[in-house]
Amino acid sequence: MALALVATATLAACGGDTPTGPKNKSCTEDPTQVKCQPPTDTFPSTLKGMAARTGRYFGASIYAGFRSANSAAYDAILAREFSMLVAGNDMKWDAVQPRRDAYNWFWGDSMVAFALRNGMKMRGHTLTWHNQVPAYIRSQNWSADTARVVLTEHINGVVTHFQGRIYAWDVVNEPIDDSGLLRDTLFARSLGGTAFFETVFRSARAADPAALLFWNDYNLETPGPKQDSTVAWITRLKAAGVPIDGIGLQAHLAITAGGSGAAAQQVYFATLQRFASLGLKIHLTELDVRLPVEGGGTVELQAQNQAWANIIGACRLVSACEAIVVWGVNDGESWLTPGNVRKPLLFTDDLSKKDVYYTVLNALR
Numbered sequence: 241m242a243l244a245l246v247a248t249a250t251l252a253a254c255g256g257d258t259p260t261g262p263k264n265k266s267c268t269e270d271p272t273q274v275k276c277q278p279p280t281d282t283f284p285s286t287l288k289g290m291a292a293r294t295g296r297y298f299g300a301s302i303y304a305g306f307r308s309a310n311s312a313a314y315d316a317i318l319a320r321e322f323s324m325l326v327a328g329n330d331m332k333w334d335a336v337q338p339r340r341d342a343y344n345w346f347w348g349d350s351m352v353a354f355a356l357r358n359g360m361k362m363r364g365h366t367l368t369w370h371n372q373v374p375a376y377i378r379s380q381n382w383s384a385d386t387a388r389v390v391l392t393e394h395i396n397g398v399v400t401h402f403q404g405r406i407y408a409w410d411v412v413n414e415p416i417d418d419s420g421l422l423r424d425t426l427f428a429r430s431l432g433g434t435a436f437f438e439t440v441f442r443s444a445r446a447a448d449p450a451a452l453l454f455w456n457d458y459n460l461e462t463p464g465p466k467q468d469s470t471v472a473w474i475t476r477l478k479a480a481g482v483p484i485d486g487i488g489l490q491a492h493l494a495i496t497a498g499g500s501g502a503a504a505q506q507v508y509f510a511t512l513q514r515f516a517s518l519g520l521k522i523h524l525t526e527l528d529v530r531l532p533v534e535g536g537g538t539v540e541l542q543a544q545n546q547a548w549a550n551i552i553g554a555c556r557l558v559s560a561c562e563a564i565v566v567w568g569v570n571d572g573e574s575w576l577t578p579g580n581v582r583k584p585l586l587f588t589d590d591l592s593k594k595d596v597y598y599t600v601l602n603a604l605r
Contacts, residue, residue, distance in 0.1 A: 266595055267593075267594075267595050267598065276595070276598055285601075286320055286321050287321045287322065287586075287597075287604065288320075288321055288322055288323035290601055290604040291323065291564065291604050292323065293605075294604075295562065296555070296561070296562050296563060296564065296604075297323045297324040297361055297562065297563040297564070297565075298321070298323055298324065298563075298564050298565075298604070299322050299323065299324025299325060299326060299361070299363065299563060299565035299566070300318065300321075300322045300324075300325065300326070300566050300568065300569050301325075301326040301328040301365075301526070301565065301566070301567050301568055302318065302325055302326070302327065302328060302351060302569070303328045303329055303568075303573060313591050314591065315354075317569060317587070317591055318354075318358070318569070319358040322360065323361065324355075324360055324363060324407070324563055324565060325351060325360050325361075325362055325363070326362075326525070326565055327347070327351050327364070327365060328567070329372070330347035330348050330351065331364050331365055331366070331398070332365070332366060332369065333368070333369070333372065333373050333374060333377070333394065334373055334374045335347070335348075335372070336348060336398055337374065337397065337398070338374050339374065339376060340376050340390070340393075343397060343398075343401070345401060348402070352402065352405050352406070356405065361407035362402075362405060362406050362407055363407060363408050363409075363410070363523070363525070363563075363565065364398075364402060364406040364408065364409040364410065365409075365410045365413070365456070365525075366409075366411075366412075366413035367394070367395050367399070367410065367411050367412070367444060368411065368412050368413065368440055369412075369413040369414060370414065370423060370425040377390070380426055381426075381430075382430050384430050384435070386430075387426065387427050387430035387431055388431060388435075388439055391427055391431075391436075391443070392443050395440060395447060396443060396446075399447035399448045399451065400447045400448070402448070403447065403448045404448070404450065406448065406451050407451065408451060408452035408485075408486065408523065409444055409448075409451050409452070409454060410454050410455075410456040410488055411440050411441055411444050411455065411484075412441075413456045414456070414458060415428070415437075415455070415457065415473075416457060416466055416470055416473070417466075418459065418466060419465060420464075420466050420468060422473075433473070434477075437473070437477055437482060438477070438480070438482050441477070441482050441483050442482065442483065444483075445483040452486055453484060453485045453486070454485065454487065454523065454525075455470070455474060455486070456488030456490065456525055457470060457490065458490040459490075460487070460489045460511065461489050461493070461503065461508055461511055461551070462503050462511065463507075463510075463511070471514065471515070471518065474487070474520070478518065478519070484520070485520065485521055486520050486521035486522060486523060487515045487518075487520045487521075487522055487523075488522075488524075488525035488526075489511070489512075489515075489522065489523070489524050489525065490525055490526040490527075490567075491524045491525070491526060491527040492526060492528055492530070492567070493527070493528070493529045493547050493551065494529070494530050495529065495530065495531050495532065495536065495540050495543045495547060496532055497532045497536075497540065498539065498540075499539040499540050499542065500543070501543075502529075502543055502547040502550065503550065504550060505549075505550040505551075505553050505554050506554075508550060508551050508554035508555075509554040509557055509558065511554075512557075512558040512560070515560070516558055516559075516560035520560065521560055521562055522555070522558065522560045522561040522562065523561075523563040523564075523565065524551065524563070524564045525563075525565050527551070527564060527565060527566050527567060528566060528567045528568065528574060528584035529544050529548055529596070530574075530576050530582040530583070530584040531544060531583050531584070532582075533581065534581070535581045535582070535583075536583070541595070544583075545596055545599045548596050548599050548600050548603065549599055549600075549602075552564060552603040552604060564604075566586060567585075568584075568585050569586070569587050569591075570585055570586075570587040570588060570589050570591060571583050571585050571587070571589060586600060
């Protein structure tokens with residue numbers, strides 16, 4: 241069964257100096273340019289091959305709810321370019337357990353089977369989140385005991401079903417708000433933050449001792465109260481023996497008009513080093529780099545390329561950064577709209593490689 245999922249999709253789901261200089265031709269205009277050529281000599285010519293040279297994975301999220309007229313080509317790109325897959329929506333709570341007494345494994349199982357057939361690792365996304373939850377959870381006001389039972393049931397059911405087939409789970413997704421405070425969610429409110437985190441991570445570890453367990457969030461790539469709070473929480477929890485193996489940096493990066501909005505490589509490097517010092521593995525879990533909503537000209541496109549190079553270059557410099565996952569394959573399936581204007585991914589909708597593909601390939605080198 242093809243998993244090709246190219247088309248517009250929605251998904252519930254900033255590096256470098258601003259470039260200057262004369263207008264550069266795109267690879268479409270002049271494919272003979274050096275930047276448009278894959279690295280030569282003994283270097284691999286695929287994203288996964290180049291990442292594997294340094295012991296890393298290069299992955300992509302995929303979506304079940306969309307079909308392509310050219311599904312075989314899409315699946316071929318997945319198999320050729322990527323060594324890790326993530327179910328963009330289809331392992332979230334509302335997808336796999338729409339009712340407390342009912343599970344739906346079809347798409348999750350299909351994606352896992354595709355990954356295993358093609359020698360890929362599979363990331364599970366996500367066991368808990370404040371969005372995309374089923375109706376039987378929304379607007380509840382449960383006691384701590386009830387909340388713990390429901391939460392543990394879900395994690396045991398899902399992780400046990402996929403046991404031995406998932407390399408890493410995003411156990412918590414976006415648990416800290418933009419101000420650095422614990423997000424006000426049903427389970428955090430009912431259990432309290434410490435008990436919530438202890439319950440979910442310990443339950444996941446018990447259900448599949450071999451799977452890596454991740455804390456996943458956005459806006460952690462640069463310094464600020466959210467990053468500080470996340471570090472403090474994880475430090476306390478790990479000191480108490482809570483099994484947190486890794487941090488997922490979503491890395492939804494943005495270029496603004498004029499080419500600003502991107503951080504320098506050193507900023508990303510310092511962040512990765514900070515989390516690595518906690519003894520965590522690091523995955524860039526939802527990487528994309530978007531242009532302004534009105535699109536971009538030469539300056540913005542150069543800045544976009546630099547941002548890709550900066551964050552991947554930072555990952556290359558930190559051994560704990562073992563996986564890079566892009567949040568979609570082609571622009572049209574991005575959660576960012578309009579995807580064909582903001583151009584956040586590596587392939588066009590006809591599955592052609594964009595200039596940024598070659599930027600990423602060379603950054604992995």
